[in-house]
Each structure stands twice: as C-alpha cells, then as structure tokens.
Amino acid sequence: MKQFLFTGIILLLALTAMSQTVITGKVTRENGEPLPGANIYLQGTYDGTSSNHKGEFKLKTAKTGPGIIQIGFISYEPYTKPVELKSDTIRLNVKLKEAFNQLSAVTITAGTFEASDKKQAVTITPLDMMTTAGAAGDVYGALQSLPGTTINGESGRLFVKGGDSQESQTYIDGSLVSVPYSSSAPNIATRGRFNPFMFKGTIFSTGGYSAEYGQALSSVLLLNTNDMPAEDQLDLSFLSVGVEFAGTKKWNNGAITGTLTYNNLGPYMSLAPQNYDWPHTPESTTGALSVRQKTGETGLFKFYSSFNKDGFTVRQDDLDRSGIPVDYKLSNDNQFMNASWNSKLGEKWAMNAAGSFTNNQDDIHFGQTSVVRRIQGLYLKNVFIYPFSDKFTLKFGGEFFSKAYSQNVQMTSEIHDNSFTNHTFSGFTEAQVYASSKFVTRIGGRVEYSEYLDRFTFSPRLSTAYKVTGKSQFSVAYGWFYQNPVDDYLLYTNQIKPERADHYTFSFQSSANSRTIRAELYFKDYKDLVKLNGEEFYLPTNYNNDGSGYAKGLDLFWRDKKTIKNGDYWISYSYLDTKRDYRNFPEEAVPTFASKHNLSVVYKHWIGSIRSYPGANFRYSSPRVYNDPNSPVFNSRKMLPYKSLDLSWSFLYRQNIILYGAVTNVLDFKNEFGQRYSDNPDSNGNYRGKAIQPSSNQFYVLACFITLTRKGNANQLEKIE
Secondary structure: OHHHHHHHHHHHHHHHHHHOEEEEEEEEEOOOOEOOOOEEEEOOOOOEEEOOOOOEEEEEEOOOEEEEEEEEOOOEOOEEEEEEEOOOEEEEEEEEOEOOOOOOOOOOOOOEEEOOOOOOOOOOOHHHHHHOOOOOOOHHHHHOOOOOEOOOOOOOOOOEOOOOHHHEEEEEOOEEOOOOEOOOOOOOOOOEOOOHHHEEEEEEEOOOOOOOOOOOOOEEEEEEEOOOOOOOEEEEEEEOOEEEEEEEEEEOOEEEEEEEEEEEOHHHHHHOOOOOEEEEEEEEEEEEEEEEEEEOOOEEEEEEEEEEEEEEEEEEEEHHHOOEEEEEEEEEEEEEEEEEEEEEEOOOEEEEEEEEEEEEEEEEEEOOEEEEEEEEEEEEEEEEEEEEEOOEEEEEEEEEEEEEEEEEEEOOOOEEEEEEEEEEEEEEEEEEEEEEOOEEEEEEEEEEEEOOOOEEEEEEEEEEEEEOOOOEEEEEEEEEEEEOOOHHHHOOOOOOOOEEEEEEEEEEEEEEOOEEEEEEEEEEEEEEEEEEOOOOOOOHHHEEEEEEEEEEEEEEEEEEOOOOOOEEEEEEEEEEEEEEEOEOOOOOEOOOOOOOEEEEEEEEEOEHHHOEEEEEEEEEEOOOEEOOOOOOOOOOEEOOOEEEEEEEEEEEEEOOEEEEEEEOOOOOOOOOOOEEEOOOOOOOOOOOEEEOOOOOOOOEEEEEEEEEOOOOOOOOHHHHO
C-alpha cells in the first residue's frame, strides 16, 4: 500500500510539472541596461516573481489558456502582453520605457541662473543674491559674482557676455522696469533702484531666453516680489549711511507693507577718504508701498509703488580749461508703479497679467550748461498658458511698450530741445514639448512692430535639453533678439531699424550632493548695429545700421556646500573674446567695457559657537582697453586689472537683533578705469588726460537690523547671511 501511494505521488508531480507553463526573459531599460527588481506577474493569479541583478526572471504557472503578463517598475511605464498558456516555455525580452513626471523632468538651463523655481537645478539662491560680500546690498552688484558678467567699476551696471549695459532688461513680477538704475554722474558707479529685500526669487538669463521677453540683446533679469507674509512685522534698519523703517500689516487674504528710507553719505564721507570732492554729498529719500491680495482659490494680486528723490554735487576737473574744477550737480525724481495678477481660469487655463509705469526726470547742471532729461514708460502684458497634456504646454500673449523721451539742453549760446515717443507692439507664442522626462524642446516666436521706426521684426527661438543622468544634463539654445537703438540716437532720427543679435548657447550642468558644476559655451552674432558717421550727431543722415560685431566665450561655475562643514563657496570664471564696429568706432575693435578674463571666488561660513556668519569675495578682471586720442591706434591702451577682496561679518546679537559689518577692497588694490580726455587738443596738439578712479578705494558699512513681532522670534537674518 505504501509503495502504491508513493508511486501515485510521483506520477502526480510529474503530470503537474508537465502541465506547467514556464515564462522566462530579461527586463532592461531602453538603453539595454539590466533593470533588477522589476515585478513580473500573471494577472488574476498569485503567480509572480522579480528580476535578478542581471534583469533576468523565471516564472512558472499551472494555469492554462489565455492570460496577461504584466511587468512593472517604479517610475517606468507598465508593460502588458497577452499570452497563451499551454504547458510550454515562453521567452520575453522586455525594454521598459521611463514614465513621464514633469516634476522630475529635465528643464532648460542654457544661459539661465535660477534662484527660486525648485524644478530647476538651483545654483544660487535669493539669499546669495542679496548678501554676497562686496555687493553692498545691491542686486546688480551681487550678480557680478556670476559667470558671464564683466565688472565695470566706473559704471556699476550689468555687462553680460560682451554686451553693453543697455542691452539688458529688468522685469519685476513680469513687468518691464524702464529705469532700473539710480542716476549718476559720468564715470561714477550707480546702484540698482530697488530694495533687494523685497524679492523672493531671481532668474538671471544671460542668453537664449524665452520668446516672452524682447527688447534685450544680451540678457534679462526677472525679479519676483515676496508673496504673503507670515505675520505682522516692524523692521528697523540703522546703517552708517542711512536708516530704513518697514512695517507689514496682514489680514486673512492680504497684506500691506510700507517702507521709508533715508540715506545721506555726508557723515560717512567726512570720515572715509574720497577720490573726489563732494560739495553736496549724495542724499536720497525713498518711499514704497506694497499690497498683496488673494483673489479666489488660485489668484494673487500684487501692487507695488515707489517714489525716489535724490541728488548730489561732485567736483571734477575741466580738462578743456587746464583742469579748472567744475561742479556737476544732479537732481533726480523717480516714480514707479507695478501691478500683476496671476490666476487659473477653469481647470487648465492660467493667465498672468502685468503692467508698470515709470516717470523719471534728471536735472543736471555743469558749468554754463543745464540738461533736463525725462523718461515716461508704460508697459502692459497679458500671458495665457494652456497645458494640453503633461507633455505639451502652450503659452502665448501680447505686450505693449510705450516710451516718451525728451531732452532739453541749454548752453550760453544755444538751446537744443528734442523728444520722441515710440509705441512698440508685440505678440509671442511658445510651445514646450517633452519627448520624455529626459528630453524637452521649447520652440517659439516673437513679432514686434515699432511705430516710431515703422519696422516689423520676427524672432524665432529654440531651446532643448537632454538629461544624461538623474543629476546631469545638456542644454542648447538658439534665437534672434532685437532691440530698438539707444534713446540718445532716436532723439535725432527714426530712419534706422532695430539692432539684432543671434545667440548660440551650449551648456552642461550637473548637481549632486550639494555640489554644482556648470560649463557654457556661447557665440553671439551682432547685426544691424547703429553707427554714427561724422561729428554732427544732430543730423539724421549721419546714422545708419552698418555696424556689426561678435562675442564668444566660455563660462564656468562651481559651487560646493558639502566638502567644508558649515562652509559654502563658489567659483566663477569667464573667458570673453569680442569685437565691434558700431557707434562712432572708426574700425572693428574691442569695446571698452569688455574684459577677456573674469574671476570671482565667494566663501561663507557659519560659526555656531559665536552665532556669526563671515563671508569673503575675491574678484579679478583682466585689463580692459580704452581709447587715447593721442594714439594713432583706436582703443589700444590698457587699463589696470581690477582686483578686490571684500569681507563681511554677520552677528546674531539676540534673536531679533543682528549686527553687520562689511568692507570692500581690504587689501587696498589700486583700481583705475582708464583715462578721460579733453574734447579739444592743446597748443601742442595733445589731448589732456586724467585717470578715472573709483569714488573711494574702499567702502565700509556698519548696520543694525531689529525686527519686532508679536512672537518676538523673527529676524532679518535672511537679509545678510
């Protein structure tokens, strides 16, 4: 009996084995790499297995008839295949396709340093933008620690990838800022007009930017203001150059912030050595009002308004009169208003509306000459966004630029009164298409019409990005960019056309373990640049678009927050090769604002034991060229190289009180920015010259920041860390 039972069991097992279906195979990625840990199972049963380290698997089932094999893996699209189960062996070789997830998908970074959008590979934060040593609380000063920029100490403005400062535009909450810099005298550096602490995020695009932005040949700076505050707050700031009071009142769906700032450099300049005489030291009063209001479940309305009144008198030598001192007196009045509204329209549609108005007037007096210069700018924009799917999003909209510019010059023997008004209309559309989470393309175009110039332009734009690994990607950008000629030329003629620059940008970026490396190659081809032929600038026939030029270079960026405990540093290097034939250049030459080599090394360190945050910034620019009218070769002279080591120190005295100190150029490097010359030669035929120096060799600042709230634990540390 036992023998019979044993034989029966053996026969039953044999029959069962013969009736089994065996499914074997291999699971790989699309590139052929094995995919271990994939789940393989037969739908409707408990039969399943997983792939091994080689991606191979073996599944046995006793089920017969039709069935469905399913293979799945996290972040990959599931694979299904109908099979006929008939007690044999089925072989499957499966390549799983990566599932699309827009949150982790590749993003276009060519030419862009982003500071707030978490989908981007963040390389520099809003905190860094405001607090880098040497920036002295100026947004544009902080940007000069990034690759692609060239330091022009006698200007203070942004010069990007071989472009003039007038080729860059600034936007706040989507609206154009017509006059982003404070007014200044010739060869004396200016600053940004807006308080840097009002911004939550920054996107600095040095080329190849979206079709949404026009009228900029070189770069756009996009600043986004703060959203809703956490609570009521009063901020008191006491600095060695002035004071600031800011108060915020919050309600359920909105908030209002008022700010009043007064700066007077008189006491400071009486203590710190200056390179110029200041009969009236720089003095300014600024007031601002910011309102934020939620509208519905998804909408947010922002309104910002500011006024600024400042002035100074600086004494400089008149080189045409044997160096006799002459006073340059400047008084500036500026009013700016900005509004934006962002909201969803239905389930998918989104709309961004923005507008701004600028009224700026400069009153200038030097010698027997007085100049009144006025700019009124109006800007309106509306953008619609519609995602047809996760992989395809369409954006389109329109803009209206209006600028009225006038200049009245009164001299002892003559008066010049010139003005123009230009309305520019534009429309743009752009599609962002994901072929996969590793490959994205953004293609668009922009049309503009200038009423004053009576010219149409069309600007194609194309950008792509490919993710090589989870942390690394390549980006490519190409496009045409147009900008109306400078205002000083449009005062005298409208018989010229917009200037053009074609951008070619290729970049690589990798971010992992709190370290970021970025390398970017670029080429810019300038066309239709305006040239002035002859000395008679007031004759319309002396202007044409025969100018041209190029700029090419390499930008490198490395940031490391990991290697040194509590330390954070970044290194920026730029190589630039550029020449132009424009304006009154007699031939193609290197422009005076371009430096071949630029280096910035920034380091910050948190010392918890003494609640301090010191920082250092070393900046270097190789010698720039300048023109000496006594030399037969145009732009052949070389300036001194620019060098500066800047230090800062933040100390958390109490939870709501911060003490801050900073100094620029602590090693007292000698910096000069070429020479300025007389307009006319002396009796020997020589043009008298004098070195252009910074306002002072070093700048010191001491400050105390106090924050008052109901809880008492808030502070302004984010302003200075």
